[in-house]
Amino acid sequence: MADFVVGDITLDIDEDGFIQQPEAWNEAIAKALAKTEGVDELTEAHWKVVNYLRDYYLEFGIAPMIRKLCKSTGFKLKEIYELFPSGPAKGACKVAGLPKPTGCV
Amino acid sequence: MAEPRPDEMEFYKQEELVQIDYTPPQTSWMRTPVDFRPGSWIYPAKARHLEYLGLANPREWSPLDEDWKLPEDWKEIIFEGMRERLNKYRSFKLFMDICVRCGACADKCHFYIGGGDPKNMPVLRAELLRSVYRRDFTLAGKLVGKWVGARELTPEVLKEWFYYFFQCTECRRCSVFCPYGIDTAEITIMGRELLNLLGLNVNWVIEPVSNCFRTGNHLGIQPHGLKDTLEFFAEDIEEVTGIQVEIPINRKGAEILFVTPSGDFLADPGTYTCMGYMMLFHELGLDYTWSSYASEGGNFGLFTSHEMIKRLNAKIYAEARRLGVKWILGGECGHMWRVLHQYMDTMNGPADFLEVPKSPVTGTVFENAASTRMVHIIEFVADAIRNNKLRLDPSRNDGLRVTFHDSCNPARSMGFFEEPRYVIKSVCNHFCEMPENTIREQTFCCGGGAGLGTDENMEMRLRGGFPRGNAVRYVQEKHGVNRLACICAIDRATLSTVCDYWAPGVEVTGIHELVANAMVMEGEKERTLNLRLEPIERGEGVS
Numbered sequence: 001m002a003d004f005v006v007g008d009i010t011l012d013i014d015e016d017g018f019i020q021q022p023e024a025w026n027e028a029i030a031k032a033l034a035k036t037e038g039v040d041e042l043t044e045a046h047w048k049v050v051n052y053l054r055d056y057y058l059e060f061g062i063a064p065m066i067r068k069l070c071k072s073t074g075f076k077l078k079e080i081y082e083l084f085p086s087g088p089a090k091g092a093c094k095v096a097g098l099p100k101p102t103g104c105v
Numbered sequence: 106m107a108e109p110r111p112d113e114m115e116f117y118k119q120e121e122l123v124q125i126d127y128t129p130p131q132t133s134w135m136r137t138p139v140d141f142r143p144g145s146w147i148y149p150a151k152a153r154h155l156e157y158l159g160l161a162n163p164r165e166w167s168p169l170d171e172d173w174k175l176p177e178d179w180k181e182i183i184f185e186g187m188r189e190r191l192n193k194y195r196s197f198k199l200f201m202d203i204c205v206r207c208g209a210c211a212d213k214c215h216f217y218i219g220g221g222d223p224k225n226m227p228v229l230r231a232e233l234l235r236s237v238y239r240r241d242f243t244l245a246g247k248l249v250g251k252w253v254g255a256r257e258l259t260p261e262v263l264k265e266w267f268y269y270f271f272q273c274t275e276c277r278r279c280s281v282f283c284p285y286g287i288d289t290a291e292i293t294i295m296g297r298e299l300l301n302l303l304g305l306n307v308n309w310v311i312e313p314v315s316n317c318f319r320t321g322n323h324l325g326i327q328p329h330g331l332k333d334t335l336e337f338f339a340e341d342i343e344e345v346t347g348i349q350v351e352i353p354i355n356r357k358g359a360e361i362l363f364v365t366p367s368g369d370f371l372a373d374p375g376t377y378t379c380m381g382y383m384m385l386f387h388e389l390g391l392d393y394t395w396s397s398y399a400s401e402g403g404n405f406g407l408f409t410s411h412e413m414i415k416r417l418n419a420k421i422y423a424e425a426r427r428l429g430v431k432w433i434l435g436g437e438c439g440h441m442w443r444v445l446h447q448y449m450d451t452m453n454g455p456a457d458f459l460e461v462p463k464s465p466v467t468g469t470v471f472e473n474a475a476s477t478r479m480v481h482i483i484e485f486v487a488d489a490i491r492n493n494k495l496r497l498d499p500s501r502n503d504g505l506r507v508t509f510h511d512s513c514n515p516a517r518s519m520g521f522f523e524e525p526r527y528v529i530k531s532v533c534n535h536f537c538e539m540p541e542n543t544i545r546e547q548t549f550c551c552g553g554g555a556g557l558g559t560d561e562n563m564e565m566r567l568r569g570g571f572p573r574g575n576a577v578r579y580v581q582e583k584h585g586v587n588r589l590a591c592i593c594a595i596d597r598a599t600l601s602t603v604c605d606y607w608a609p610g611v612e613v614t615g616i617h618e619l620v621a622n623a624m625v626m627e628g629e630k631e632r633t634l635n636l637r638l639e640p641i642e643r644g645e646g647v648s
Binding site for chain 1: 148151165167308309312313316320322323324325326327329330333334337366367368370371372373375376403558559560561593594595597598
């Protein structure tokens, strides 16, 4: 498993670049992860999505359904793709330090 | 700019993907090594999930590594594993022995049709295992080896097994054409089971299995998350119908336990079908409950080992017993139904602590489920419609031109051909079939079943999805089809990708989304939105 270094923190990342220690996540890590997604600057809109995902994850232990993300943040799916080009699951969730969903999805 | 990744569909140019080369390699198949190219293989199971499940050889590794970090005595483990299974499963022994290599199956696999790799001919994929069987378990193989198609088990053979047994969706289309009735899926199942003895499985299978034991379902949804999800659906249902539906979870003494794949809780368009179930149960006044423990219909044990099939299936029945229900109703799921129909009874059955399922709505007794005590929801709703227990307004689905993809397992493992069509035709005015060699028992797989539906495997998914996508495109162009209905959660997820690529403009739906849109509910407000919160398009002259 590859290393992902942010300042003096070293994290494991999986094959797709998702961090494997979601509990270690912080804003600096989010910014560094965003760069791997081609997002150089996290705007207020980016943070709105990231913070929602983070809060949901802390409460429920997984990512929310995309419809819920859209409804709760007020962004349309298209707008989320504009913010995070790889989309809500692969882009936004990665930046928010969430694990990838698996199963019949 | 980074290199394009295999999970980005633009990476695959359609005009290049359809240039399928069916010319076999120059070298003989035994001397053609496996090539793990990006987009055609799946990430290995993570050590922490193997550990959690108590499975063999947890470690970090990659198929691209030269050294797969196998146990020292890996060969003995495989041979012992084969010996044990040949003794235990008569079908395995039979299927190893009786193939005459006639080739009837050769061009029936969607991966072969879409990829052209001869080792995706079911006969040759099985030969990967048979060749080893022949050398070490038959007299002729022991004596004259290569002359009878026998070969030695080497690390290269093992790599080939891993690559090709995870390029089979266990869909069983090839088996339909086998004059001997060889169930090729069972050969893949055995191949994977042997690989598991060495810790060789993929993460897309093992993490869901591990999550099933940890939280109750593939996705890792916890009880309060399930409640939150169903409440979210109930809000949208109220917006569409003005009706508040109930959300019974873990309710002891309910008559019916309802179990569906957890994909329906998270991923569109399955979520709309999940809303459809909730609306249907409300309208019929069903005395039912969801369970947070048995919150998964899918059984990825089928892609791991027989022991795992049994353990996962047992959870559903343990929960039925704990809650004291009378019988179990199962949702639109694929592999769950192969397990239920063909494995459950001898593994965990008969479930005689439950009652023979009887519809409280129509009084119909489901004698076909007399042993498993579990009924498929399509059967259940077809019975309700046939007995006029639902008021339906199919004109609400007039904006849709629907075709039906027979999901592999309900079709080929259960013979479920008429019920889904009867239900769709009852709730939609516009239905047409895809060509006959692509439906019913000859249905083409979505290309992502059996744990292959992950994005790093995108090239194989698109290739494997090509025959199905091509048939969808045909009815799209000929009949204006814009909706593909199916009854499996893997289908709902993977066919969306297949359609986006091969038949853009066609969206995927579960049948209960269609049912709920057409269903006239007691006390509903004027229905102007469908479950996707889009305006309903009605046909001309229909109120």
